Amino acid sequence: MDDDKKPKPIDVDKIDLDRLKLATSENPGALTFGSNRGGVAFTPNKEGAIKSRAYSAMTQQLDMQLVNIVEQMRVLAKQVEELKERKRVSELIYAAAISFEPLIGKTYYLYETTENEVVKPRLSLLSPKDWGEEKMEKQKFLAEAVLLADHTWKVLSSDNQFLDVI
Numbered sequence: 001m002d003d004d005k006k007p008k009p010i011d012v013d014k015i016d017l018d019r020l021k022l023a024t025s026e027n028p029g030a031l032t033f034g035s036n037r038g039g040v041a042f043t044p045n046k047e048g049a050i051k052s053r054a055y056s057a058m059t060q061q062l063d064m065q066l067v068n069i070v071e072q073m074r075v076l077a078k079q080v081e082e083l084k085e086r087k088r089v090s091e092l093i094y095a096a097a098i099s100f101e102p103l104i105g106k107t108y109y110l111y112e113t114t115e116n117e118v119v120k121p122r123l124s125l126l127s128p129k130d131w132g133e134e135k136m137e138k139q140k141f142l143a144e145a146v147l148l149a150d151h152t153w154k155v156l157s158s159d160n161q162f163l164d165v166i
Contacts, residue, residue, distance in 0.1 A: 086148075086152040086153065086154060087152065089143075089145065089152075089153045089154070089155050090151075090152045090153045092110075092121065093110060093121075093123060093145060093153045095121065096110060096120075096121035096122055096123045097120060097121070097122045097123070098122075098123045100125065102123070102147045103147065104147050104148065104149050104151075105146065105147065105148075105149075106146065106147060107144060107145070107146045107156065108123050108124065108125060108144075108145055108146075108147065109123070109124045109125075109126060109127055109128065109141065109143070109144055109145075110122070110123055110124075110141075110142040110143045110144075110145060111123075111124055111139040111140060111141055111142060112139065112140040112142055113138065113139045113140075114138075114139075121142065122139075127144070128141045140159075141159060142158060142159060143155050143156075143157065143158035143159070144156045144157045144158065
């Protein structure tokens with residue numbers, strides 16, 4: 001047999017045991033790499049890709065929810081403006097002279113009359129057509145309004161000056 005192919009005897013005295021101790025583990029299952037030949041190969045997971053997909057999905061969902069909330073806020077803001085307008089109209093109508101009890105759901109007419117050079121608003125059951133031309137010369141039509149169930153008023157039609165006031 002050739003000397004190169006002949007196994008060489010191991011000289012235990014020449015082995016650096018301290019160096020070998022660093023390359024071993026008391027608990028090889030806790031290592032993040034294979035600790036011996038034929039050990040399980042660990043491949044890095046695609047943590048960055050997983051986190052990126054999750055972050056993208058989270059961002060998309062939150063953006064959709066924020067858009068929905070903003071749209072709801074717009075609807076609520078519009079409702080607030082409508083309520084403010086109904087309140088202003090109602091305050092103007094309740095400041096007018098009313099000689100009857102208005103009924104919910106009925107339509108009434110707001111006029112401006114001048115008595116002794118004093119301008120006074122007045123609520124009436126009669127429309128401008130019901131008064132006739134002669135009486136309408138002495139008063140000015142301001143608005144047609146309906147009394148709602150919450151006792152606020154909604155303007156159905158009006159002259160432009162009344163809209164400027166509210």
